[in-house]
Amino acid sequence: MAQTNNATLIRREIITRLCKLYIENRLEDIDRIALEMAPRNTTPVSGNRCCIHKSRAIIKYRVMALLGFNVSDETDELESLYSYALRALSHKEPEKGVLTVVDEACTSCVKSNYVVSNLCRGCLASHCMVTCPRNAITMEHGQARIDPLKCVGCGLCKDACPYHAIIYMPIPCEESCPVKAIYRNAEGVEEIDYDKCIHCGRCMVACPFGAVMYRSQIINVLHDISRPNRQVVAMLAPAISGQFKATYPQIATAVKKLGFTDVFEVAAGAVATARDEAHELKEVLEQGQQFMTTSCCPAFVELTEKQLTGLKPYVSHTPSPMRYTADIVRQQYPDASVVFIGPCVAKQAEARRYPGIDYVMTFEELGALMIAMNIDLQTFEATEQEEVIAERKFAFSNGVLNSVTDYYDGPSLNPLVISGLHKKNIASLRRITTGKHDWNMIEVMACEGGCLAGPAGISSPEVARKLFNAQSGVQAEHPLINEMKQK
Amino acid sequence: MKQMVEVSICYGTLCFVMGGSAFETMGEKLPDDLKNKVSIQGMNCPGYCNSQEYGRPPFVKVNNRLIAEANLNKVIESIRKEVEHGTNQ
Structure with a gap:
């Protein structure tokens, strides 16, 4: 899902600047x-932004999110980012919700999904007016x-117009x-319902x-790295090999250069997950359970906790590769800060629940940190054989x-692979809960194609693959995507 | 025989992270009529990113023309210009 567009690149640029300031000990310049x-006398990057002051305000709130705060938690508009940065360094933020809406950047979408275009002839029949059940x-x-306050988005007007003058404008x-967790609040700004968000x-x-x-938690990671005698260990998710133009050993060397004490591959923990999940599968199937699902994708596990609760008992109890890898790290470095680095947003929510993992970083943050520290993977020798x-x-x-x-x-086994938790696949999973099928092993990944397509990766899914x-x-x-077979 | 248009993509980590990764699939995405006229190679970071005068990353060179904020469309357009009115034919 990771895409290279201006929105992504601006986020990466801000992360890079933030890292640089921290490393150069100039956080007060944040x-x-x-x-x-957004310097004086320039036009805003996006034509939709009225002026540089708005652009600056948006950048400020982006930095606030990257310091780990929920943008809507702001109480004093004059509080400086430096003050937020100091607060971020003094404590971990354990509250719920990993995603936050920068409200200054939002509000640009339509107030109602149905819009009358200028193709409207204002015809005598006025099918739209007559058809609208809400007199909107x-x-x-x-x-x-269309009065957006009255419109309920049924779309009948669009179908009624003989000129096709009413269009449907999605709110992206x-x-x-897939779980209706993001919605427009009374102020017309999108808000996330964390009780639904996966x-x-x-x-x-x-x-x-x-x-x-x-x-983000990157400021906390940098802070721990800078502390004397503090060990900080990085765990690289399996999708790492699709993120840079470099082999795993090259990347591991670079990560150590960033200041990490040691680097572990999460694939090592995945060995334990695969082994134990296989044993568990055999056990539950022999006991007569109809099917079992995988448990490594945290967004899927959250889905079974918040939406498809009927599926929860079928989710494997085997810990994810991240947790097994953290156990391996702890044996060698019992007091270290343990940092998972992956393409995933949901992993941070998972990590907050387990004391073995201190922080989660994304691949794009890893890339930005390399930029901030002037580390160029191309200058690292490709080492001979790797395991x-x-x-x-x-x-x-x-x-x-x-x-x-x-x-x-x-x-x-009669396995099923669910690749991507979009609405259609969630509907399939809902049917699976009813038990009217022959599958006995179900692999679920929230991103189409798996973690290589994670939302916080560096490359597009195609390139990562x-x-x-x-x-x-x-x-x-x-x-192999099997079609749902009904019994 | 006409010379190939030489496309050099900066493989430096900065360019790669700031959008250069998209060029990994450039070979496949070239229009059919250009496929045999282009030689694509990587270059180690020449340092364009250190000075603002060159513009913003990612950087790609098409023959001797430097393209800043490069994307697939810009590069393909530039290749086409070289093929049609190139200096080194």
């Missing part, structure tokens, strides 16, 4: 980021007008959210204004199922 990125349409200056974040990151990728951001862990397969759809099957010796196949020593197959 309030200047907005001035430097009036004729003004010879054209129909709402359209992309942190899949779709809204963040979908918003053309970059108004949805993840709350390829087969469980790097966890990075793509089908791969987890494959890995589990490698350790499995129970009753014969290509690089992964060239560099990881493992081949990502195209997932």
Whole structure:
């Protein structure tokens, strides 16, 4: 899902600037980021932004999110970013919600999904007015007008217009959210319902204004790295091999250069996940349970906790590769700060629940940190032979199922792969809960194609897949998507 | 025989992270009529990113023309110009 567009690039630029200020010990200049990125006498980057003052305000709130705050938690508009930065350094923010809406950047979408275009002839019949069940349409200056406060979005007017003059305008974040967790509040600004949100990151990728951001923990990671005698260990998610033009050993060397004490591959923990999940699968199937699902995708697990609660008992109890890897790290570095680095937004929500993991960073933050520290992967020698862990397969759809099957010796399997938690697949999962099917093993990943397509990756899913196949020593197959068979 | 248009993509980490990764699939995305006229290679970071006078990353060179804020469309357009009115034919 990661895309390279201006919204993404601005986020990366801000992360880079933030890292640079911290590293150069100039955090007190943090309030200047907005001035430097939107200097006086320039036109705003986006034509939709009225002036540089608005652009600056938006940048300020983006920095606030990247300091780990929820933008809507602001109480004093005059509080400086420097003050937020000091607050961020003094404590961890454990409250709920990883995604936050930069309200200054939002509000640009339509007030109602149905809009009368200038093709409207203001016809005598006025089918639209007659059809509207809420009397939301009036004729003004010879054209129909929809009152957004009355419109309920049924779309009957659009179908009624003989001139096709009424169009449907989607609100990208709402359209992309598979669980209806993002909605317009009374002020017309999008708000996230954290009791519903599964942190899949779709809204963040979908918003053309970059108004949805993840709350970063990078400042805390940098702070721990800078503390004397503090060990900070990085754990790199299996999808890492598709992120840069570099082999795993090159990346690991670079990560150490950033100041991390040691680097572990999460694929190592995935070995334990695959093995234990295979044993668990055999056990539950022999006990007569109809099916089991994988548990490594945190957005899917949240889905079964918040929406599809009927599916929860079928989710494997085996810990995710991140948790197993953290256990391995703790054996060697019991007092270290443990940082998971991956393409995922939901992983931060998962990590907050387990004391073994201190922070979660994204791949794009890793890239931005390399830029801030002038580290160029191209200058690192490609080391000779590397040990390829087969469980790097966890990075793509089908791969987890494959890995589990490698350790499995129970009753014969009839597996299903669900690749991407969009609305249609969630409907499929809802039907699966009813039990009217033959599947006994179900792999679920929230992103289409798996973690290689994560929302906070560096490359597009297509590029990530290509690089992964060239560099990881493992081949990502195209997932075998079975059609739902009803019994 | 006409010379190939040489496309050099900066493989530096900065360019790659700031949008250069998109060029990984450029070979496949070239229009058919240009496919045999282009040689694509990577270059180590020449340092354009250190000075604002060159513009913003990612950087790509098409023959001797430097393209800042490069994207696939810009590069393909530039290749086409070189093919049609190039200096080194």
